[in-house]
Amino acid sequence: MGFNWLKTTVLMAxxxxxxxxxxxxxxxxxxxxLALLFGGAMNxxxxxxxxxxxxxxxNAQEVDGQSAPELYGMVxxxxxxxGLPMPRVYVIHEDQPNAFATGRNPENAAVxxxxxxxRMLSYQELRGVMAHELAHVQHRDTLISTISATMAGAISALANFAMFFGGRDEEGRPVNPIAGIAVAILAPLAASLIQMAISRAREFEADRGGAEISGDPLALAAALQKIEYYAxxxxxxxxxxxxxxxxxMIINPLSGSGISGLFRTHPHTEERIARLQEIARGMR
Structure with missing residues (x-):
């Protein structure tokens, strides 16, 4: 837990x-x-x-034991x-198979x-996915992932403001417009790099934690393979x-076109599956 709080502090800084x-x-x-004050307030x-x-x-809709009995009961x-408090459970009406966890701590978590x-996964496969998401909650990853998502969006908006409205140096002179364009491009990329620095290792740990919670690493491995294919x-x-x-998300939901394809936020699915298979062999 202490290391996750350290990561959160470094990210915020x-x-x-x-x-x-x-x-x-x-x-x-x-x-x-002003930006420092704004950044602190945003944090x-x-x-x-x-x-x-x-x-x-x-557009996630909260569900309960009556509106989504199978999913709610599984979670x-x-x-x-x-050994976690019951999180809030949400359903997102989208065809792409995916899932995520959020919340600042286990007491205020949601999946x-x-x-x-x-629709696309079997009961055991979906159970493996939900165990993965609860592992994120257990490891307190949800705080850093949701904060980084929110703040990266704010940085992109501020960088675009700098490009379109220009800026001034310390003497009050207009800055080079090329510098404004560079900031508008590089600042969001820097925010993405901060996210990626922690995201990949976090997914491996959540896979391991999910395998331990569910007791069925091969179900999670099969789920990852299906999600990758159907997404x-x-x-x-x-x-x-x-x-x-x-x-x-448990699997990168983006189409991979353009610049987003150059910056993977998730480990390769094949490597995640191989590690889960190794965990399964160790459980025998």
Whole structure:
């Protein structure tokens, strides 16, 4: 837990530094100070509200034991096995098979699954996926992933503002427009690199944790293989509109076209499956 809090602190510091850099480009020292204040306020806001924002982006609908008895009962059973409080459970009405977890701590966690993943996976496979998401909750990954998604989106907006409205140096002179374009391109990429630095290792650990919670690593391996196959050609529109949230998903939901294909937020599925198969052999 301590290491995850360290990662969260480093992430927040890096995000605020990016805010300061862009603010300095927009308005010199005064702009840098305002951006620092804005970045700090955004961090506080994201800590308390990022989970609600992400769920709203995906038009997620909360369900219970009556409206989605199989999914809700599955999550309840797995949460009990993991020794976790019962999270809120959401359904996203999208064809692409995918799922994610969010929330600032296990006491305020939520898990979400698309209707596509519920339709395409067997009960055991879906159980493996939900165990993976609860492992994220157990490892307290959900705070850093939701904050990074929220803040990366804010950085992109601020960088675009810098490009379109220009900026001033410390003497109040307009900055080189090429520099503005460079910031608009490089700042979001820097935010993505911060996310990627922690995202891949986090997925491997959640796979291992999910295998332990469910007791069935091969079901999760089969689920990953199916999700990878069926997700192709089925866009997840909310993820395309908010690519900074892609790293929260169990499988990268983006189409892979353009610049997003150059920056993988997830490990290769084949490697994840191989590791889960190794875990299964160790459980025999």
């Amino acid at each position: 890096a995000i605020v530094a990016l805010f300061a850099m862009i603010g300095g480009m927009i308005g010199g020292k005064g702009g840098m100070l 506080v806001f994201a800590y308390w509200n990022s989970d609600k924002m992400v769920l709203r982006m995906y 309840a059973e797995l949460a009990q096995r993991a 979400a699954a698309t209707t596509g993943i519920m 192709q050609g089925r866009p997840l529109y909310a993820a395309e509109a908010h690519p900074e949230t892609a790293q929260m």
